[in-house]
Amino acid sequence: MLRHGLITAVFCCLIAIAMTITGGENWAGHLVYSLAIGMVSWLFIDTGRLLLSGASETHWPNWPWGFMLIALGVAVGFFVGNLIGDAVFGAPRFDFLDIRGHKLATGVTITIIATVGMCFFFYSLGKSKHMQSQIELAQRNATEARLKLLETQLEPHMLFNTLANLRVLITVDPPRAVAMLDRLNSYLRMTLSGSRALSHPLSAEFERLGDYLELMSVRMGARLRYTLDLPQELRDAPVPPLLLQPLVENSIRHGLEPKVEGGEIVVRARTEAGQLVIEVNDTGVGLGAAPPSEGSGFGLEQVRERLATVYGAQGRMSIGPSPSGGTSTTLSFPASA
Numbered sequence: 001m002l003r004h005g006l007i008t009a010v011f012c013c014l015i016a017i018a019m020t021i022t023g024g025e026n027w028a029g030h031l032v033y034s035l036a037i038g039m040v041s042w043l044f045i046d047t048g049r050l051l052l053s054g055a056s057e058t059h060w061p062n063w064p065w066g067f068m069l070i071a072l073g074v075a076v077g078f079f080v081g082n083l084i085g086d087a088v089f090g091a092p093r094f095d096f097l098d099i100r101g102h103k104l105a106t107g108v109t110i111t112i113i114a115t116v117g118m119c120f121f122f123y124s125l126g127k128s129k130h131m132q133s134q135i136e137l138a139q140r141n142a143t144e145a146r147l148k149l150l151e152t153q154l155e156p157h158m159l160f161n162t163l164a165n166l167r168v169l170i171t172v173d174p175p176r177a178v179a180m181l182d183r184l185n186s187y188l189r190m191t192l193s194g195s196r197a198l199s200h201p202l203s204a205e206f207e208r209l210g211d212y213l214e215l216m217s218v219r220m221g222a223r224l225r226y227t228l229d230l231p232q233e234l235r236d237a238p239v240p241p242l243l244l245q246p247l248v249e250n251s252i253r254h255g256l257e258p259k260v261e262g263g264e265i266v267v268r269a270r271t272e273a274g275q276l277v278i279e280v281n282d283t284g285v286g287l288g289a290a291p292p293s294e295g296s297g298f299g300l301e302q303v304r305e306r307l308a309t310v311y312g313a314q315g316r317m318s319i320g321p322s323p324s325g326g327t328s329t330t331l332s333f334p335a336s337a
Contacts (some may be wrong), residue, residue: 001046004122005039012038015114033085040084041077041115045069059126070119078111159188161249165219180218187211198310202269202276203235209244209267216252223262224252234269237276237335240306246299247280247329255284255326263326275314276335282326287319300329307333 015038016030048069052061060066086093162184170177206228213226248265256263263283270277300319307315315333322328 001050004046005042007121008038008042008118009035011114011118015110019110029085029089032088033081036084036088037077037081037111038114038118040081041073041111042118044076045073045115045119048073060123070116073119074112074115077115078108082107161253162215169219176218176221180215183211183215183218187215198240199238200241201235202230202237202239205239205241205244206230206267206269208241209248212245213248213265220252220256220262224256225262225264227264227266229266229268231269234271234276237269239276240310243303243306243331244278244280246303247331250299250329251280251282251284251327255282255286258285264324271335272332274335275332278331280329281322281324282328283322283324284326286326287321303331307331 012034013031016027016034019030019034020027049060052065052069061069083093085091166177166180166184169180210228213224213228217224217226244267248267251265256265266279266281268279268281300317304317307317311333316331318330318332320328320330
């Protein structure tokens with residue numbers, strides 16, 4: 001409302017300047033009358049608008065109340081504003097109602113045009129803001145739907161891979177298969193009981209990652225070693241769920257499993273120039289050394305899409321050789337989004 005008042009005051013000053021240039025009369029008189037009429041009309045119409053609009057999307061009353069409010073605002077603004085101007089300059093009261101000459105007709109015409117024009121401008125501004133909020137809401141809903149779709153694609157992918165590994169383990173080592181099944185049961189219970197929020201603390205992501213690695217440790221035994229390094233100050237940083245697990249799964253499947261002696265996975269988080277940087281390093285066979293398998297690259301592509309959906313161009317993923325001889329995957333995105 002106050003912003004409308006400021007805009008109205010500026011518009012009244014412009015009207016006073018235009019009338020001074022075209023009419024050749026004193027600037028002070030035009031300014032006082034213009035501001036008095038304009039501000040009274042603004043107070044009357046804007047107050048009535050807020051009282052009558054209710055839950056209207058544009059914060060303006062519907063027809064015919066909106067038109068009646070503007071008509072009354074023109075009448076009240078013209079009458080009261082002129083009385084205020086006459087009082088300021090000591091002019092005869094109601095002199096502005098003199099129908100001789102063009103003073104009354106000119107004043108009424110300018111008041112009507114200016115008031116209707118400003119009301120249309122404010123109505124259009126309110127409509128535009130409402131449309132913009134609807135667009136932003138639709139974009140948020142689309143982003144949420146896309147993230148949930150990606151998550152529902154990732155979870156079965158991980159589950160199918162784990163069940164395939166469990167099937168092999170049952171035939172060669174039943175006790176370890178039972179232990180792995182118990183881990184899987186615990187992991188799924190935690191996952192299904194968790195919320196479907198679009199983000200959760202990085203600490204929760206690391207905890208979930210630890211459960212997954214423990215699950216994989218049952219099958220791989222001493223061939224799998226891992227380190228999770230999360231600084232205390234980054235524990236509450238918000239990240240999309242299931243962001244890191246596909247990277248670790250990729251390291252195990254294509255890096256450590258093809259290597260007879262296995263290896264180590266190190267996951268580290270840090271901040272760099274306002275960006276949250278997470279690295280997943282393994283000591284596996286390295287890029288291109290493992291034979292391609294069914295579903296290869298699925299998890300990495302999903303992570304890349306999730307980064308693009310949430311962070312746009314600010315979310316990046318890079319894959320390259322690790323100094324330890326394996327593979328290094330780096331995620332970078334805003335530390336607080």
